[in-house]
Amino acid sequence: MARNSLKRYLPTSLLGRAALILLFPIVLVEIIVGIAFIQRHFEQVTDQMSEGIALEIIFMKNELEKHIEGGVNPNDLKKLIYELGNQFGYTAKYDHNLELTLIDDVSFYDVSGKTFVHNLNEKLGSISAFDLTNPRIVNIQTLVSSGRLDLMISRKRISASNPHQLLVLMILATLLLVLFSLIILKNQIRPIGKLAKAAEAFGKGQFVEFKPGGSDEVRRAGFAFLAMRARIERQIKQRTQMLSGVSHDLRTPLTRLKLALALQKESQEVSDMLDDVDSMGAMLDEFLEFSKVSKKEVTKEIVLVDFLDRLVKKNKKHFDNIHLEITSPLEKEFTMEVRENALRRGIQNIIDNAMTFGDKVNVIARKDSNYTVLQIEDNGPGIHEGNYELALRPFSRLDEARNQNSHSGVGLGLSISTDIVRNHGGKLSLHRSEKLGGLGVSIRIPI
Ligand SMILES: Nc1ncnc2c1ncn2[C@@H]1O[C@H](COP(=O)(O)OP(=O)(O)OP(=O)(O)O)[C@@H](O)[C@H]1O
Ligand SMILES: [Mg+2]
Structure with missing residues (x-):
């Protein structure tokens, strides 16, 4: 205590x-x-x-x-x-x-x-x-x-x-020394602050110019950070390049296969194969889309409420029962630095799921100390708590028998959203919606 x-x-x-x-x-x-x-x-x-x-x-x-x-x-x-x-x-x-x-x-x-x-x-x-x-x-x-x-x-x-003369002199000298030390200390500590800022920004998926400086140890940490950042960026780039290359190259033989199947005599087998080829095509589309999202998009300032408003209105065109709820203390003009297209896609994936599984969707935005929290909830069947982690993994589709007809995703939506949120330095998690009973997805992004 x-x-x-x-x-x-x-x-x-x-x-x-x-x-x-x-x-x-x-x-x-x-x-x-x-x-x-x-x-x-x-x-x-x-x-x-x-x-x-x-x-x-x-x-x-x-x-x-x-x-x-x-x-x-x-x-x-x-x-x-x-x-x-x-x-x-x-x-x-x-x-x-x-x-x-x-x-x-x-x-x-x-x-x-x-x-x-x-x-x-x-x-x-x-x-x-x-x-x-x-x-x-x-x-x-x-x-x-x-x-x-x-x-x-x-x-x-x-x-x-004049006994105070000595005291005044002493205090003045001390103050001067303290000031001098503070200036030197501040200069020594500045490079650490810069390193912290660069690392913080990188965690949020932003790029901040950084040049190591200061004492030996700090400079070494700075260079180590730069090397680490470069390696991670290289890896991400290689991964997305490979993904888009493979997806792109596979499309041509797939189209040929589809064409060949279409020329076959009609039978149950052929139509099953055509279905498979179609879903493979859809998967490749997703991959291509995924690698596009991963590409560096620059961050820009958005007015959160307007951004969400536009997104919800767009979905309202074909799904009536979707509502936006802004909870105080989130102000109307509150702005955030984000990758707009990526974030829109990330939220859209979740709204797509909610509209597929439920017939009522709520999008809630609020502020929670240093975080912006977005919550997308539906009144569908939800996901069993034990399967939350599985649902967030790429290519995982839960309970396929249940939604075979209505839902033909490849199981990438939620994992892409998770990636996008992570790229903003945030966290995506699943829970049961208290209000609607279905799935609730919450996104926390640091302000
Ligand atoms: N709102 C929801 N209610 C119930 N189950 C859900 C909900 N959202 C996702 N799920 C389950 O989680 C699985 C993974 O979702 P995810 O969005 O990652 O993939 P998908 O929707 O199957 O495919 P994709 O989004 O790539 O088209 C879904 O297959 C579904 O079983
Ligand atoms: Mg989905």
């Missing part, structure tokens, strides 16, 4: 994580060292400064005691102390009174002030009081044998001035 909640606040991008791993310790160390150093520095400086002040005050007190013993009258004492104070830069006052009117007062955050009070108490040895609440002036009272000495000293004399 704790790990998960911590994870939520940590950056997810590589740049963020690298920056955290690299910069966090540096900044932390700098803060700790900075604070420790500043504190020590202040303590030392304050120590030395307060020692100087203590010596001056002791000197003044000794002078005072000497004159008191010598019987100098209080008025002259006052004058003497005032002048003595002036020499040291204090405002000094002698008072006949033997009571302290000040109460010790130092702010809790005033570290140098506390050190000052501690040092002076130790060194003066007599009863004294210190008020350091004024940021500019320090008030001190200390008792002598026949009265009280009041001193006002500039705050500057007890602690190092």
